[in-house]
Amino acid sequence: MKTLIKLEENPNINMVGKIYEFIDPTKVYIPILTNLTFRKNDYIYKNNYYSNYISSISGYVSGSKKIYLNNKYIDSLEITNDFKENSHIKRRKKKITNREELIENLKRFYLFDLINKLDSNKSNLIISCVDEEEYTINEFMRLSNNYDEILMTIDFLSKILKIKNITLAIKNTNAKSIKNVKSIIGSFPNIKIVLLPDNYLIGLKTNLCEFLNLKEEDSLLFTTNEIYDLYTTSIKFKDITEKYLTISGDALAKSFLINVKLGTSLNEIIKKYCKIKDKEYDIFLNGYLSGIKVLKKEDIIITKEINTIVINKKNTNCETECINCGACYKICPKDINPKRCFFNKTINSKCIGCGLCNYICPANIDLKRVVKGDMYEEKEN
Ligand code: SF4
Ligand code: SF4
Structure with a gap:
């Protein structure tokens, strides 16, 4: 493994501990990947899936627009919220007892990333509470706020998959704040907590396995938010209509975590919750280092793939000639x-x-x- 580095801290980022809730947007957008046809005023129920994307609210089709998703522009359906949360889906209620039932259930929620992970036999289960990018707190806050559900679901998963070696990996910078986890971890003797150095990319599966001295090919890795998704869909049998989103950056008066409905427009979130101090700023999707720069915030909606929005002062450092430093x-x-x-x-x-x-x-x-x-x-x- 190459030596991992600790990223420089940005003293101008002011992270607040409070979690904001924005679960009543006036509109949401559903990406449409296939030839589905809708007319204006068609009624859309909450929890219906359209080409793998869920409607997180109920309401009426009020238009369409192009959105930027997964490196390309695609069409989306604009739904105006009727604030009734009408849903007509009946979900399974019977307890899941084996891998096949779990996979079958996850298919109903289009959670193919999770299904792919469950497809083979492994001997180690690693749960990562690592937020790789600086000033991102999605994983850590999920564990802090839902530690009961997370530990219960890890236990459920280990029994279904028959895995005994379970590691919960947490950055050492978060260690002091996991008192609640420690207070009940005794009820789950199979789960071992390991503290990790605060280095960038420590959460990458290769690096994590090397640090934990485990073979990568024998290990299954889930994030705490993925475990929470398993809890929601496969223990509570509910749909995932909301998600955590960190909004941070040095152009903001404060950086924070917000729980939002899937399909909410980034522009609506920024208008309602972000106090931007600087006139000129750049927005990055999914982190400053590993994300991409947003050209038009109006093109972006919050989907399950988006975890972090960074709003930073415009970078005025000009590109100069390569000095071949290597x-x-x-x-x-x-x-x-x-x-x-x-x-x-x-x-x-x-x-x-x-x-x-x-x-x-x-x-x-x-x-x-x-x-x-x-x-x-x-x-x-
Ligand atoms: S962004 Fe790509 S090329 Fe650059 S350091 Fe990372 S892996 Fe290497
Ligand atoms: S060698 Fe790489 S790091 Fe160095 S100046 Fe050129 S492009 Fe930048």
Whole structure:
């Protein structure tokens, strides 16, 4: 493993402990990936799925718009909330007792990422409470607020999968705040808590397994929010219509965690909850280092793939000429030569988009965008 680094702290970020709730948006948007046809004023029930995306509210179709999702523009349906939360779905009530039943149940919620993880036999179960990006608290706050449900679901999962070696991995910076977890962990003797150094990319499966001295191919890794999703869908048999979103950055008067309905427009969240101090700022989706820069906040809706929004003062450091220092190559965890890719304009499929090359480059060259193949800005210009 390459030596992992601790990221520099930003003294201008003011993180508040309070969790905001925004579960009554006036509109939500549902990405439409197939040829579904809707007319204005069609009624949409809460909890209905349309091409794998859920309607998190009930209401009427009031329009459509293009949104930016997973590196491309796609159509979405605009639903105006009737604030009735009408749902007509009947979910399973019978307790899940084996892997097949669990997978079958997860299919009803389109949780294919989780299903893929459950598809093979492993001997170690790792639950990661690591928020990789600085000033992101989704995983940690989920554990702090729902420790009962999380521990119960880890226990449920280990019994279903017949795994005895279970590790709950937490960054040492969060150790002091997990008193509640420690107070009931005795009831779950199979679960071992391990504290991790506060280094960037420690939560990557390869790095975590190496740190824990476990074979990667024998290990199954879930985040605490994924465990909470399992709890919601497979113990409570409810749909996932809300999610945690961290909004942080040095252009904000305060950074915070917010619970939002899936499909809410980023613009509506920013207007309602963000006090932006600086006139000129940049918005990044899913983190400053590993995320992408947002061109138009009106194009973004909150889907299950989005965890963090960073709103930072506009970067005024200009790009200068490469000085051939080699730092980008030395730091890349995937042994890519980002400088070479940048100048040859080639994508490297091994790139995990961690952003360390950009972070270290003294010439402020945006290497990651080319290596990872994120052409969002170029498409727009
Ligand atoms: S963003 Fe890609 S190229 Fe840059 S350091 Fe990370 S893995 Fe390497
Ligand atoms: S880190 Fe920046 S300046 Fe150094 S070799 Fe890479 S691209 Fe050039």
